[in-house]
Amino acid sequence: MEVIKLEFPINIDKNEIPPLSMALGYFDGVHLGHQKVILEAKKQANQKGLRSAVMTFDPHPSIVLGKNEKHVQYITPLADKIKIIEELGIDYLFIVHFTSEFANLLPQEFIDQYVIDLNVKHVVAGFDFSYGRMGKGTMEILPFHSREKFTFTIVDKFTSGDEKVSSTRIRQYIKNGKTAELPELLGRFYKTPGIVVHGDKRGRTIGFPTANVDTKNEYITPPLGVYAVKIKIGEDWYEGVCNVGSKPTFNNDALKVSVEVHIFNFQKDIYGAEVTIEWHQYLRKEQKFSGIQELVTQIEKDKQNAIKYFNK
Numbered sequence: 147m148e149v150i151k152l153e154f155p156i157n158i159d160k161n162e163i164p165p166l167s168m169a170l171g172y173f174d175g176v177h178l179g180h181q182k183v184i185l186e187a188k189k190q191a192n193q194k195g196l197r198s199a200v201m202t203f204d205p206h207p208s209i210v211l212g213k214n215e216k217h218v219q220y221i222t223p224l225a226d227k228i229k230i231i232e233e234l235g236i237d238y239l240f241i242v243h244f245t246s247e248f249a250n251l252l253p254q255e256f257i258d259q260y261v262i263d264l265n266v267k268h269v270v271a272g273f274d275f276s277y278g279r280m281g282k283g284t285m286e287i288l289p290f291h292s293r294e295k296f297t298f299t300i301v302d303k304f305t306s307g308d309e310k311v312s313s314t315r316i317r318q319y320i321k322n323g324k325t326a327e328l329p330e331l332l333g334r335f336y337k338t339p340g341i342v343v344h345g346d347k348r349g350r351t352i353g354f355p356t357a358n359v360d361t362k363n364e365y366i367t368p369p370l371g372v373y374a375v376k377i378k379i380g381e382d383w384y385e386g387v388c389n390v391g392s393k394p395t396f397n398n399d400a401l402k403v404s405v406e407v408h409i410f411n412f413q414k415d416i417y418g419a420e421v422t423i424e425w426h427q428y429l430r431k432e433q434k435f436s437g438i439q440e441l442v443t444q445i446e447k448d449k450q451n452a453i454k455y456f457n458k
């Protein structure tokens with residue numbers, strides 16, 4: 147897949163690009179609704195003898211447009227988004243630098259400069275896609291803005307439980323710890339990368355050594371609590387239990403949150419390793435225990451619950 151970064155004003159010559167079938171959208175998460183849109187663009191490309199393309203934007207429009215809720219944390223930060231779109235078998239990915247000047251383009255100007263002038267012959271977008279200043283361009287007026295220079299497909303609403311699958315809904319699920327329900331929306335479990343750092347070294351003394359994972363800020367972290375997780379170390383996946391919290395049994399500083407995984411049947415020293423946590427089942431809230439024995443008894447129960455979850 148060729149990745150092309152676009153600026154405003156547009157910095158590419160149309161003659162460098164083959165005729166395209168292009169999916170349009172922000173695509174945070176590349177969830178099942180997005181995949182339907184992207185794969186439709188690929189299908190149309192095959193049928194019409196075009197190359198397949200996706201156009202996305204960076205950073206999230208909410209950051210530039212002064213919205214109340216700014217999405218500085220993502221389900222899939224740009225590098226992940228690129229990887230997943232590439233795995234879908236797309237030929238070209240255009241990443242438009244989302245600036246206030248770009249956002250100010252009229253809908254017709256956006257279509258002229260970033261679609262028609264990019265040699266796009268077929269456009270695919272979801273029923274609710276909008277474009278141009280104030281999002282005034284909609285799928286209803288796309289036929290007018292197309293100037294008959296391209297054809298288009300409007301993808302209808304992909305739902306789960308009667309509700310639209312959307313990035314907003316998925317972010318809400320992650321923030322509420324509903325990680326086990328995500329495959330239905332995302333098509334996979336939610337994953338976050340991180341690096342194993344040194345903790346207080348108490349874990350091993352209580353029989354549950356943990357890998358303390360320094361997670362990256364650009365990802366949304368699930369809320370405090372205990373989870374059944376998988377963790378990828380090198381090329382291998384392991385099962386474990388993860389605590390996201392401040393360890394109130396030992397610490398008074400509720401703001402110092404750590405993410406630590408007790409990995410089953412694992413003894414190696416992995417300080418400094420790059421790992422990926424795959425979030426499965428939320429098990430319980432983090433608690434302040436009256437002593438180490440109570441904590442250890444509970445962690446043993448967490449472990450058994452996670453094993454039961456993975457065996458089911």
Ligand SMILES: Cc1cc2nc3c(=O)[nH]c(=O)nc-3n(C[C@H](O)[C@H](O)[C@H](O)COP(=O)(O)O)c2cc1C
Nearest residue numbers: 345346347348349387389393394395408432433448
């Ligand atoms: C599955 C699991 C559940 C945990 N639950 C709690 C908890 O409810 N309350 C708490 O204070 N600490 C909890 N912890 C954190 C332990 O206190 C922590 O692992 C231990 O203090 C070792 O920390 P260290 O690796 O920083 O040395 C949990 C840890 C794991 C692995």
Ligand SMILES: Nc1ncnc2c1ncn2[C@@H]1O[C@H](COP(=O)(O)OP(=O)(O)OP(=O)(O)O)[C@@H](O)[C@H]1O
Nearest residue numbers: 171172173179271272274275303304311312313314
């Ligand atoms: N559930 C869905 N069914 C069909 N098309 C969808 C669905 N979700 C998104 N799309 C389409 O995919 C493209 C990318 O959408 P966008 O990035 O706005 O995602 P979203 O999930 O709707 O996000 P948000 O929650 O921020 O509105 C757009 O063309 C949009 O219309």
